[in-house]
Amino acid sequence: MAGVDAAQASAAVGTADPYSRALGTGRGPLFLxxxxGRVLPLEIERWCAGPDAADTAVLLRCRGTVLDVGCGPGRIVAALAGSGHRALGVDVHPDAVRRTxxxxxxxxxxxxxxxxxxxxxxxxxxxLDGNIGIGGAPERLLARLAEVVDPRGLLLVEVASEDVDERMAVHVCDGRGRCSAPFLWARAGVSAxxxxxxxxRWEVTETWNSGSRAFAALRRAG
Known part of the structure; x- marks a missing residue:
């Protein structure tokens, strides 16, 4: 198990050479x-394309200024900007930020x-795109976002489509045997x-599915 904190874990993804290569080409294969021993596919082609129907359902729910945590190559931030939203992406990977x-x-x-x-x-x-897993501790991440979002604001989360609650060490790998250093990650379904x-200090107020993807909306409790 990698002994890194959440910020370092995010940085491990950001500096991983396989991820850099995939961002540059917009193609995989790429997986965790x-x-x-399990491998979990990462949908780099979808991330580097424009918003799909599932993304559009998220975009329509956005209110006010929007912060995209782990924005990756920026399809959501660019779409929000194009529709007149004041939006900002944050990502630890310089190439992702440049692409956004x-x-x-x-x-x-x-x-x-x-x-x-x-x-x-x-x-x-x-x-979105599994970023509830950042740092391997969803509770810490949600607590941090309670500090960032307006008390009357909204948090939109993409969850695992299955009922799962996992904390683990992972590597980002490509199809040529190149892998990043290990870092902490999490997977959470709706129950988790x-x-x-x-x-x-959050409560789930809505859940929905779009194709194979699952989502939840949260607001501040009370």
């Missing part, structure tokens, strides 16, 4: 290799656990997210 900016979005190369612009005032925060939210 788990400590138990090239697509017309605003982005910072920064961990969500670092100081962010507009803390406490964001209308909506996004955790609901339990984590109950401990971090």
């Amino acid at each position: 290799r788990c400590e138990d 900016r090239a697509a017309g979005g605003r982005a910072l190369c920064r961990s969500v656990f670092d100081r962010l612009p507009g803390e406490g005032g964001w209308g909506t925060a996004l955790l 997210l609901t339990a984590a939210a109950a401990n971090t």
Whole structure:
């Protein structure tokens, strides 16, 4: 198990050579290799394309200013900017930030656990494409976003489509045997997210599915 904190774990993804290569080409294969030998595909082609129908359902729910945590190559931030939203992506990977900016979005190369612009005032925060896993501790991540989002704001999370609650060490690997250093990651389905939210001043107010993808909306409890 990698002994790294959440910010370092995010940085491990960001500096992984396989991820850099995939960002540059927009193609995989790319996957997470788990400590138990499982491999979990990463949908780099989808991330580097424009928003799909599932993304559009998320975009339509965004209110006010939008913070995309782990924005990757920036399809969501660029789409929000194109529709007139004030949106910002944050990602620890410089190439992801550059690609987001090239697509017309605003982005910072920064961990969500670092100081962010507009803390406490964001209308909506996004955790898409598995980013509830950042740092391997959903409770810590949700607690951090409770500091970042306006008390009346909204958190939109993509969850695992199956009922899973995992904390693990993983590597980012490609199809040529190249792998990143290990880092901490998590996977959470709706039940796990609901339990984590109950401990971090959030409550799940809506869930929905779009194709094979699953999502939840959260607001501040009380």
